[in-house]
Amino acid sequence: GSTEESFEFQAEVQRLMNIIIHSLYSNKEIFFRELVSNAADALEKLRFLSLTNRTLLDDNLENLKIQIEFDPEEKTISIEDNGIGMTREELINNLGVVARSGTLNFLEQLKDQKDSALIGQFGVGFYAAYLVADKVTVISKSIYSDKAYVWESAADKTFTVKECANQSIGRGTRVILHMRQDSLEFLNEHALRQLVEKYCRFITFPIYMKVESSTEESTEEEEEELESKTQVKNVVVNDQKPTWLKNPSEVKEDEYKALFLSLSPYSKNYLTKTHFRAEGEVEFRSILFIPERPPFDFFSEESESTPIKLYLKRVLVSDKFAKDALLPRWLSFVLGIVDSDDLPINISREMLQQSKIVHLIRKKLIQKSLEMIRNLAASEEMEESTPSSRKESNSTASYSQFWKQYGKYIKLGVIEDGEYRKKLVNLLRFKSSKTVEQDPNDYTSLKSYVTRMKAGQDVIYYLAGESIGSVKNSPLLEQLKAKNFEVLFLTEPIDEYLMQTLTEFEGYKFVDVSKENLRLGQDDKAIQSKLSKAKKEFQPLIDYLEKALSEHVTRVKVTSRLVNTPCMLVAAEGGYSANTERILRAQAL
Ligand code: ADP
Ligand code: MG
Numbered sequence: 001g002s003t004e005e006s007f008e009f010q011a012e013v014q015r016l017m018n019i020i021i022h023s024l025y026s027n028k029e030i031f032f033r034e035l036v037s038n039a040a041d042a043l044e045k046l047r048f049l050s051l052t053n054r055t056l057l058d059d060n061l062e063n064l065k066i067q068i069e070f071d072p073e074e075k076t077i078s079i080e081d082n083g084i085g086m087t088r089e090e091l092i093n094n095l096g097v098v099a100r101s102g103t104l105n106f107l108e109q110l111k112d113q114k115d116s117a118l119i120g121q122f123g124v125g126f127y128a129a130y131l132v133a134d135k136v137t138v139i140s141k142s143i144y145s146d147k148a149y150v151w152e153s154a155a156d157k158t159f160t161v162k163e164c165a166n167q168s169i170g171r172g173t174r175v176i177l178h179m180r181q182d183s184l185e186f187l188n189e190h191a192l193r194q195l196v197e198k199y200c201r202f203i204t205f206p207i208y209m210k211v212e213s214s215t216e217e218s219t220e221e222e223e224e225e226l227e228s229k230t231q232v233k234n235v236v237v238n239d240q241k242p243t244w245l246k247n248p249s250e251v252k253e254d255e256y257k258a259l260f261l262s263l264s265p266y267s268k269n270y271l272t273k274t275h276f277r278a279e280g281e282v283e284f285r286s287i288l289f290i291p292e293r294p295p296f297d298f299f300s301e302e303s304e305s306t307p308i309k310l311y312l313k314r315v316l317v318s319d320k321f322a323k324d325a326l327l328p329r330w331l332s333f334v335l336g337i338v339d340s341d342d343l344p345i346n347i348s349r350e351m352l353q354q355s356k357i358v359h360l361i362r363k364k365l366i367q368k369s370l371e372m373i374r375n376l377a378a379s380e381e382m383e384e385s386t387p388s389s390r391k392e393s394n395s396t397a398s399y400s401q402f403w404k405q406y407g408k409y410i411k412l413g414v415i416e417d418g419e420y421r422k423k424l425v426n427l428l429r430f431k432s433s434k435t436v437e438q439d440p441n442d443y444t445s446l447k448s449y450v451t452r453m454k455a456g457q458d459v460i461y462y463l464a465g466e467s468i469g470s471v472k473n474s475p476l477l478e479q480l481k482a483k484n485f486e487v488l489f490l491t492e493p494i495d496e497y498l499m500q501t502l503t504e505f506e507g508y509k510f511v512d513v514s515k516e517n518l519r520l521g522q523d524d525k526a527i528q529s530k531l532s533k534a535k536k537e538f539q540p541l542i543d544y545l546e547k548a549l550s551e552h553v554t555r556v557k558v559t560s561r562l563v564n565t566p567c568m569l570v571a572a573e574g575g576y577s578a579n580t581e582r583i584l585r586a587q588a589l
Pocket of ligand 2: 037
């Protein structure tokens with residue numbers, strides 16, 4: 001029976017489609033990215049299956065392809081693949097229900113405002129078709145079914161599914177977009193080729209398009225004849241050699257950019273990248289990127305995205321991995337691709353995780369990521385010493401840009417990764433009493449702090465607080481300022497944990513200036529005797545204050561630490577600093 005059945009979309013899908021249709025989204029062209037990547041996914045799935053189950057494919061793997069067509073009269077664009085296809089049930093479930101947490105996240109973020117810029121960031125998948133189409137027809141034949149089915153919806157809360165009238169069609173999926181009146185600009189070869197160029201560089205399957213070609217040797221007089229000679233040829237319009245398999249010298253900047261865009265739905269640019277080939281104990285090729293900014297759900301456990309895509313012999317297998325299998329949590333902002341010939345393709349998930357080779361790949365990726373970050377830091381130091389080099393360097397990324405976005409992650413690494421702690425400590429940056437005076441956006445490394453240390457200073461001072469504004473005028477700093485001792489300002493909650501881990505740098509202890517018994521270098525004799533005199537003189541006042549404030553303070557003391565302020569509060573040695581108390585209080589709420 002080829003009877004047509006009608007279904008209702010899941011409520012979330014209805015909401016999503018409603019947002020998409022009514023959005024004023026200027027970047028409509030992402031429909032192409034989404035549909036072509038679905039086609040590529042379907043081909044990838046088939047290729048993967050066929051490697052372990054050869055009977056699935058009767059024809060040659062080389063025939064896996066994507067076909068793009070357009071019809072200006074009918075006002076349709078179709079995107080077809082001969083991949084895994086969908087059964088009737090899959091058409092109903094995959095295209096009628098959102099299973100991806102990403103999409104649900106998207107709806108959550110969007111709430112009821114129609115901030116459509118988010119559409120491009122999230123990637124709403126198949127439904128992006130409705131950015132340009134008022135009706136979508138999907139014809140599909142699964143490798144698991146001997147019948148082809150047609151799914152269709154005009155985005156009116158319902159869709160229909162029926163058997164395909166033409167049962168002689170081959171395996172795979174054809175998505176036909178009935179273009180909306182306001183999206184007809186895509187109905188030509190030039191526009192579609194531009195989309196292929198922009199979004200499909202990273203696709204490792206051939207994309208075919210029928211293009212008009214004319215014979216070369218034509219002259220002007222023959223022009224009329226020429227028109228009849230114009231023939232339509234089906235040609236490959238994408239460059240399928242994966243960027244990461246190329247020699248870095250062959251790859252232009254815009255190709256890296258296209259690859260990056262395919263990996264990163266939330267950031268338009270990358271700060272820096274590295275493209276390398278690992279040799280020796282383990283062989284693989286890789287490109288790693290640091291995006292301009294981190295994804296919004298970085299540490300979130302349920303985030304599905306695997307930042308590093310792992311290919312085994314050109315086949316994507318990263319779905320077999322836990323998120324942190326290839327890079328530790330503190331490097332989870334690094335995006336990239338790894339392609340290895342060393343791992344057997346039909347290895348199980350558990351075995352893959354424990355594999356020695358995976359361990360070696362991970363080690364190399366960490367090393368390369370650190371190198372990439374160090375290079376950013378080094379190029380900035382170079383710029384400082386030779387301002388003219390700024391022009392020569394084509395990268396505009398700066399380490400302070402990196403630090404602003406990813407400082408937390410480096411700190412996290414120092415805290416939780418003993419193996420790399422030493423290296424990471426050199427990447428730390430802080431604002432300090434000196435840097436905020438010079439430039440509020442400036443940072444110092446610990447190394448340069450140490451080079452600026454004054455005679456008589458034998459520790460690294462820090463002060464933690466809620467904000468730069470609140471620490472920079474603290475009376476706790478008076479004496480340090482008078483002595484010209486630099487103080488690091490720590491304003492992030494993670495900093496207190498960082499200091500508990502660090503304790504010292506190059507033999508210099510970290511000292512919290514908000515604690516009592518702060519020693520400011522060697523106190524000179526004159527101050528010592530002045531202090532003991534003052535202690536005697538003020539003893540009655542101290543006794544009185546200790547009694548009066550007994551519920552609030554542990555001790556009252558005479559100090560040499562103040563210059564202009566009559567008194568200050570400090571934390572007891574070994575006790576929590578005021579800032580830690582503030583953070584603990586906030587966490588308890
Ligand atoms: P995602 O690709 O992130 O899973 P989409 O909304 O893009 O989400 O697609 C939903 C699902 O529909 C896919 O997971 C897949 O199962 C199915 N699908 C979409 N396009 C195709 C296709 N061309 N061939 C086979 N299955 C497809
Ligand atoms: Mg998709």
